[in-house]
Amino acid sequence: MNGAQDLGGMQGFGPVRPEPEEVRFHAGWERRALAVTLAAGALGQWSIDAARHARETLPPGEYLTSSYYEIWIKGLEKLLLQKGLVTETELRDGKAYGPGRPLKPLAAAEVAPMLARGSPYSRPAGAPAHFAEGEAVRARNFQTSGHTRLPRYARGRQGVIERVHGVFVFPDTLALGGDEAPQWLYAVRFTAGELWGEGADPAVTVTLDAWESYLEPV
């Protein structure tokens, strides 16, 4: 969706403010926000893409004025409600008014193995790739109120296939609770001139990862 999360190319946010490597959190609650987000995700009730969609559907004004851990928490509350795991009243009061669904919570002993295992998103190829390295392609121009990982700045722009990554689950369907619908995934390189037009730096390129259905031949 064309929400506030699609930030590439916007202006007016001011300079980037570097921070030392040692700074991991800016408040105690951010540690807890990280932990509850990961633990709730481990219940297996939603995909990472559904979590992203829950965050990006925050109203733009709210998204842009929330820190990232705030965005996570607001997204998590939304998912818990959508899945019927908690009620509005329970969220408001921080208190359970009924039993939870019979789900197995992540155990402390499972934390290290779960993180080390991760969750591979690649899938076996069901068909050959349509595009090959070096081939010119155009990113399709479409608008969706659902979820997509094709940013606005690339839509309608022409680029070159730089890498064929393999076949990966498709976020646009997964985010809405649909199936994995795996597709070929490519790294596509665009010149800054193609993306930004007049005055663009001739020595800059931007490469993004695009699923096959985002692309059309040139």
Next chain:
Amino acid sequence: MSGPDHHHHHDHDDEGSELSGMALRVRALESLLVEKGYADPAALDALIETYETRIGPRNGARVVAKAWADPDFRDWLRRDASAAIHSLGYTGRQGEHMVAVENTEAEHNMVVCTLCSCYPWPVLGLPPAWYKSPAYRSRAVLDPRGVLADFGVTLPETTRIRVWDSTAETRYLVIPRRPAGTEGWEESRLADLVSRDSMIGTALAREPAA
């Protein structure tokens, strides 16, 4: 943070201001999840401990140092970064599918996620606040040289800048250029020159102390 430009240098426990609102909200959410049987407090502590003490950018620095010191490993990293990085034990969540991009005299790489906060956790740990900020996500693709200037980095105009927008589940690790004067150094000493930001591409590797 109250907004993209608001900046906290200190790590405190949520006294005062609107932060206490979030502190209360997260505390309420946590106790609700525990009461409902959806979260185990010991697991929450273990998650935090992992990312505060075990998984961080020193992992990535060891990957880079090995690539600098060992040509076979460097080739492997170029061909199959996932396998090469996983062989060092840096596997799992948000690092399942890795790509290494190598800086050269002619080319500088920089990584962003314009749509959210995708970042290679097993090698770099949690993303810094600036990486997730609208300021970085908006401008890294439009004005990467301007972003580099915010980090005090100026590259020759002729140096090509390659920005990688992490829009899928592939995660990018920048291999910075090895500083001159480090010939024959051991990997552990080389790793000390590799900052987190140099592996995102917003900094260069540190020069060895004179």
